[in-house]
Structure formats: C-alpha cells, structure tokens
Amino acid sequence: MKRMLLNLMSVRLFSVFTFILLNLYVFSSPVQAVKYAALVMDAHTGKIFHTSQANVKVPPASLTKIATLYIVFEELEAKRLTLDSVIKISKNAAKQPPCKLGIPAGKTISLKEAILAIMTRSANDISVAVAEKISGTEAAFVQRMNRTAYALGMYDTIFKNTSGLPHKKQITTASNMARLSQALLKRFPTYYRYFSTKVFKYKGQEIRNHNKLLGRVEGLDGIKTGFVCASGFNIATSAVREGRRLIVVVMGGATPQWRDERVIHLLETAFSQLSQKNNRLSREPLLLAKEESEFPLQTTAYKETMEDSQLPAQKNVSEKKNPGDWYVQVGTYKKANDAHMAAALLLAKLPEHYNPVISVSKSDLKRAKHYRARLGGFDKASANKVCKLLRKQGVSCLALKESSRTKMLTAMVETG
Known part of the structure; x- marks a missing residue:
C-alpha cells in the first residue's frame, strides 16, 4: 500500500515538474494579420464606395459559414426542409474542434436551433451536422458550396469544408464575400433577419453572438465574424439607414477590436458621403438577381471615393x-x-x-x-x-x- 502511494506521489510530482519545465522553455510571438483587405458596397446597386486589396486571396475563416447557411436557406425555400426539421449529430460532427455547441453524437437539434448556433457561436459541429443532413456527407455538401459560389460569380473562392477551419487550399476575397452577402440579402431577406440575433438561448445556456457590432452601430444587423491564424480577424457586415443598405467586408484585422473599429469608420464615412451627395435613396425590395448583369461587382478597378489614407493605420499588435x-x-x-x-x-x-x-x-x-x-x-x-x-x-x-x-x-x- 505504501509503495502504491509513493508511486502515485512520484507520478504527480513528475507531472508538476514537467508542466513547470514546459512553461520555462518556450518560444512565443503575437498573432500577425496576414493580409488586410476591405470593400464597401451598396447592397442594392452593387456600387463600390471603397476597395483595398479586395481581390487578394485570403482564408475566409468562419465567413465560410455564410455559404453554408446560404444553401440551408435554399433548402428551406424549396421546402425540402423546415425550421422544425431534425438534425442528428454524427460522430464526425461531434468530434469537430471548437467553436462548437458540444452536442454528443446521436443527439438531435432542430434546424432553427442549428441556424442560430451557427450564427451566434459559429458552431463547427453543427455546420457539419447540417451539411450531412442535406448532402449525406460534408464532402458532398462542400461540392455544392463550390458550385453555388461559382454560379454567384465568386470565381476566386474555393471551399474545402463547411466551417472555415484551416485548410491550405480554402481561399476567398473580400469582393467575393461581398458578392455572397449581396446575394444572401437579395434572395433570403426573411431568413437574413436571424443574423441580427444577439443572444441564442439553448438548454439553459445564453450563447452570445461573436459579432459585437450588433446593437452598437446604427442599422447594423449582421452578418458574420471569422478568425484563423492565416487570415487574422475577418467580418462581413451590413447596415441599413433611411432605405439605403451598405455591405462592408474587412479581412485581416490584427485584433477583433481593430477590425470592428475599421468597420465603423468605413460605414460612417460611406453613409456620410451618401447624405452629403443627397443621393436618391433606393427603397425597392432586394430581390434575387436573375442575370449576371444585375451583379455589377467585378474584378475590374472602380474609382474609389474613400482613400486608404483617410483611414486609421492598422497597428501591429x-x-x-x-x-x-x-x-x-x-x-x-x-x-x-x-x-x-x-x-x-x-x-x-x-x-x-x-x-x-x-x-x-x-x-x-x-x-x-x-x-x-x-x-x-x-x-x-x-x-x-x-x-x-x-x-x-x-x-x-x-x-x-x-x-x-x-x-x-x-x-x-x-x-x-
């Protein structure tokens, strides 16, 4: 008995000693944003108010989930699914890394709850579960994501998973994400409202949206944040004032706070310019564009009405x-x-x-x-x-x- 106790004490002491050693001998460095990119666009007309490296290819991170949800909304629109449809969590879905809802394999969740979990917590496990429900496997769903992206004119985007988790070949651009956001707003205005959810209550939990700009910026009602090391802090947002809706995409922020301040600056400057010019406000409903010509966002250069020199410089963290x-x-x-x-x-x-x-x-x-x-x-x-x-x-x-x-x-x- 004494020998067993001595052995247990030795193991614990060794564990503590090892932990201390691993903390003494380390290398460390702050995260560096890889590539900054931004775009400000009129959601209805597609007019560009500002671009900065908007066609540079960067990892989308969890902005990928906008495309995942776009396909979910297609299924709802086609009535192949309802908000009450049951989503079963597979072993593959349950083993996804955070962020996640953490539902055990074999358990279920409603599609409405799944949508809200993806929008607020950015739940990777639920993204996979929804993909498997619709296409059988995540791989098959990703193929549909890429077909959809190409049909929307997102020619510089390649998806490799449904969540945005790191993959060397998963890329997009700020302009492509703006195009996706525009298509989402035009085609699914009813389902788009879920993006404004600040808190999702699930099984006694209060899950707060990662988008801290909700409720902080006048008229802002979406869309999605994202982060992986290779991309920095990303966000696609939209705000509406006096009938005019803008889309702002910022990629490669050094910190979430810097990224959010950049969005605020871009939005306020663009809305201010619209007010000063007394532009005629477009109050037409946002409908699905049926022809490519109705999506004026292209890779050709537009005259910028907002210069980078007007914006606060991004400081290295x-x-x-x-x-x-x-x-x-x-x-x-x-x-x-x-x-x-x-x-x-x-x-x-x-x-x-x-x-x-x-x-x-x-x-x-x-x-x-x-x-x-x-x-x-x-x-x-x-x-x-x-x-x-x-x-x-x-x-x-x-x-x-x-x-x-x-x-x-x-x-x-x-x-x-």
Missing part, C-alpha cells in the same frame, strides 16, 4: 506601449493554429477595456511538441483579474510572469 510582463495561459494544443484560435475565442469573452496580445508558446523540449495559448501584456493585477474572470466561465488558466529564460520566436502557423 506587438507595438503595444509598455506591455506588462505577465500573461494568462489558457490551454495546451498539438497544433499552433488551434492554440491561436483558442486564445482568440477567449479574448472575445473579456471586457473591452482589456486588449491583450494573443501569443503562442512552443515547448523547447525535443521529446515533446506542444503549443500553449496565451493572452499577454498584462501587469500582475490585471493578469490575475483576467484569470479569475475566465475561471468563473469554466476556463482553466494560469497567471504567469514571463521568465528571463523565455526566448521570443515567431511560431509557425499550421493551416492544414
């Missing part, structure tokens, strides 16, 4: 003045990208006055390869407060001080 040397560690992952995504999701849970640096630490032990998700740049008091906040939400975390032995190195981002 590592340029924070006098950053603290404390950080909050929130998890360990086998892939760097999973660690980045986990940190980004938790950052969205924090109050807005916190603006930490997202970073990943890589173990320096040859026998192990692990990546740790971190939120850094705090002083000691702030780090402990943030950790306490996260623990109240069921998140395990540690408030730690950067060791003098820590080496800084850019973490390789795994996108596959």
Whole structure:
C-alpha cells in the first residue's frame, strides 16, 4: 500500500515538474494579420464606395459559414426542409474542434436551433451536422458550396469544408464575400433577419453572438465574424439607414477590436458621403438577381471615393506601449493554429477595456511538441483579474510572469 502511494506521489510530482519545465522553455510571438483587405458596397446597386486589396486571396475563416447557411436557406425555400426539421449529430460532427455547441453524437437539434448556433457561436459541429443532413456527407455538401459560389460569380473562392477551419487550399476575397452577402440579402431577406440575433438561448445556456457590432452601430444587423491564424480577424457586415443598405467586408484585422473599429469608420464615412451627395435613396425590395448583369461587382478597378489614407493605420499588435510582463495561459494544443484560435475565442469573452496580445508558446523540449495559448501584456493585477474572470466561465488558466529564460520566436502557423 505504501509503495502504491509513493508511486502515485512520484507520478504527480513528475507531472508538476514537467508542466513547470514546459512553461520555462518556450518560444512565443503575437498573432500577425496576414493580409488586410476591405470593400464597401451598396447592397442594392452593387456600387463600390471603397476597395483595398479586395481581390487578394485570403482564408475566409468562419465567413465560410455564410455559404453554408446560404444553401440551408435554399433548402428551406424549396421546402425540402423546415425550421422544425431534425438534425442528428454524427460522430464526425461531434468530434469537430471548437467553436462548437458540444452536442454528443446521436443527439438531435432542430434546424432553427442549428441556424442560430451557427450564427451566434459559429458552431463547427453543427455546420457539419447540417451539411450531412442535406448532402449525406460534408464532402458532398462542400461540392455544392463550390458550385453555388461559382454560379454567384465568386470565381476566386474555393471551399474545402463547411466551417472555415484551416485548410491550405480554402481561399476567398473580400469582393467575393461581398458578392455572397449581396446575394444572401437579395434572395433570403426573411431568413437574413436571424443574423441580427444577439443572444441564442439553448438548454439553459445564453450563447452570445461573436459579432459585437450588433446593437452598437446604427442599422447594423449582421452578418458574420471569422478568425484563423492565416487570415487574422475577418467580418462581413451590413447596415441599413433611411432605405439605403451598405455591405462592408474587412479581412485581416490584427485584433477583433481593430477590425470592428475599421468597420465603423468605413460605414460612417460611406453613409456620410451618401447624405452629403443627397443621393436618391433606393427603397425597392432586394430581390434575387436573375442575370449576371444585375451583379455589377467585378474584378475590374472602380474609382474609389474613400482613400486608404483617410483611414486609421492598422497597428501591429506587438507595438503595444509598455506591455506588462505577465500573461494568462489558457490551454495546451498539438497544433499552433488551434492554440491561436483558442486564445482568440477567449479574448472575445473579456471586457473591452482589456486588449491583450494573443501569443503562442512552443515547448523547447525535443521529446515533446506542444503549443500553449496565451493572452499577454498584462501587469500582475490585471493578469490575475483576467484569470479569475475566465475561471468563473469554466476556463482553466494560469497567471504567469514571463521568465528571463523565455526566448521570443515567431511560431509557425499550421493551416492544414
């Protein structure tokens, strides 16, 4: 008996010692947005008010789910599905990485609940389950997504999954996402209203929308946010004022806060210009365009009415003045990208006055390869407060001080 107790104590001590070692020998670096791109467009006419690298190919991240939902709405329109249709969660769907609703395999959810889970939590498991319900397999559904994208004129877009999880060959452009958003608004105005849902109540949970601009910006009622390491922070939005609706797409934000401020600036500037010019407002209903000529958004250059020089410069997230040397560690992952995504999701849970640096630490032990998700740049008091906040939400975390032995190195981002 004593020997068993000694063995158990030895195992625990070894585990604690290993954990400490893995935290001492690390490499870390902040997330860098890969490519910034933006586009501002009149949703009805397709007139472009601003473009910046709008045809540069970038990963769509969870903006992919706009296309997933577009096909769901096609099924509802064709009456092959109803909002009460039952969606069964397969083993494949249940094993998807976060964000997810976390329903066990074999359980079910209604299609309406599935739509709201995808829109608010950006649930990867539910995206796959819905795809399997419609097409039998996710792969078959993705083929339909690509056919639909091509039919809409999204010639620079390739989908490889239904969720937007990292894949080296999954690409899009800001202009293609604006086109998809325009088609969604024109064809499915009734179902589009679900994108304005701020809170989705499910099984006693209150699931808040990742889109923090809802309720903050006049007239803004959608659409979707997204993030993977390779893309930075993305968003497709739409807002309507006095009968004129605009679509704004921003890709490659360094932080969610910067991305949101960019959207606000672009929207306010565009609506201000419309007001100053006393343009005749288009109050016609948005209907499905039947011919390509009714989708005027093309890859040819348009005269920009808003210059990039008017916009606030995007600061590198590592340029924070006098950053603290404390950080909050929130998890360990086998892939760097999973660690980045986990940190980004938790950052969205924090109050807005916190603006930490997202970073990943890589173990320096040859026998192990692990990546740790971190939120850094705090002083000691702030780090402990943030950790306490996260623990109240069921998140395990540690408030730690950067060791003098820590080496800084850019973490390789795994996108596959």
